[in-house]
Amino acid sequence: MTEALVTVDHAALTLGGQAVLEDVSLTLAPGRITTLIGPNGAGKSTLARLVLGLARPDRGRVVRRPGLTLGYMPQHLRVDESLPLTVDRFLWLAAPGRTGARRDALQRTGVAHLRRRAVRQLSGGEMQRVLLARALLRRPDLLVLDEPAQGVDVAGQDALYGLLGQVRDETGCGILLISHDLHLVMARTDEVVCLHHHVCCSGTPEAVSRDPAYQRLFGTHGMANLALYTHQHDHDHDLSGDVHGGHTHDGHHHGGHHHD
CATH class of the missing domain: 3.40.50.300 (P-loop containing nucleotide triphosphate hydrolases)
Incomplete structure (x- = not known):
């Protein structure tokens, strides 16, 4: 092992x-x-x-x-909203180095298009993906x-x-x-x-x-939530959760992707 x-x-x-x-x-x-x-x-x-x-x-x-x-993604990370901090600069402060590494980390977490966006303008889901990119920059074990x-x-x-x-x-x-x-x-x-x-x-x-x-x-009482509905992923979610493309739902749990 x-x-x-x-x-x-x-x-x-x-x-x-x-x-x-x-x-x-x-x-x-x-x-x-x-x-x-x-x-x-x-x-x-x-x-x-x-x-x-x-x-x-x-x-x-x-x-x-x-x-x-180690790579760490904290539960809360407060960024001063008065700071004109871009996503790229935010990552650089955590892991100074070449631009390509930061771009690759954002690409891996699906938010490369946000590299020049102000951190204060990010949605909750976008910020979580940026924080994950930040943790991945360390190439953690x-x-x-x-x-x-x-x-x-x-x-x-x-x-x-x-x-x-x-x-x-x-x-x-x-x-x-x-x-x-x-x-x-x-x-x-x-x-x-x-x-x-x-x-x-x-x-x-x-x-x-x-x-x-x-x-x-x-x-x-919450055990029913464990049999979460499964749906066929013939569509994609964007970062805000909107669905693109057709979708098929069924109400049975059979080991696919789960949502509540």
Whole structure:
């Protein structure tokens, strides 16, 4: 088996007198998409900080592969709207270098046409793709994405998760994806880890969705959302979610592309 990128081994962390993480273990491997789910306040972002080396556990340890390169896409990134900052300049500030590399990163995330656009003029979905391009500029071995679909409509979320799968397939990088909605990432992940200060359950999306620990956290009323409708992709979504071309929907779950 390929050497793990990051191993979190029985990690615990207390902040402000509150136990945020308790006895958490996690292994992130090359070429695998691991999704970390849990309710708000469950410690997901804190665990991401441990993985990234931005925090240290009080107990346990975090082991990173020597020479590991990390790419990070934060949940929130505030850019001063008064700054006349173009997308290209924004990327240059994160990774100074040749223009071609920035153009290639934007091309990969489907927003090359926005290179000279002012950052303050971007929509939510456009900004998320620019942030992903920014993370990819580092040519990371491991991509860590904290709620990457926030502020993006459903069609845009589907397109973004599909893009992450393509990045994984093309580069072989590992991906740690943080989300509070399992049903949004069902078709796009290899492993799910359900966190509520400790690891409640883990495994394939289907196994986790049936686990009593998951159902206690999220309730069974939302389980119908896991059988998301499937449609044939004989059309394309643009970045705003508009559909181009014909479309055929059916109401049955049979392993295709999922939307809620």
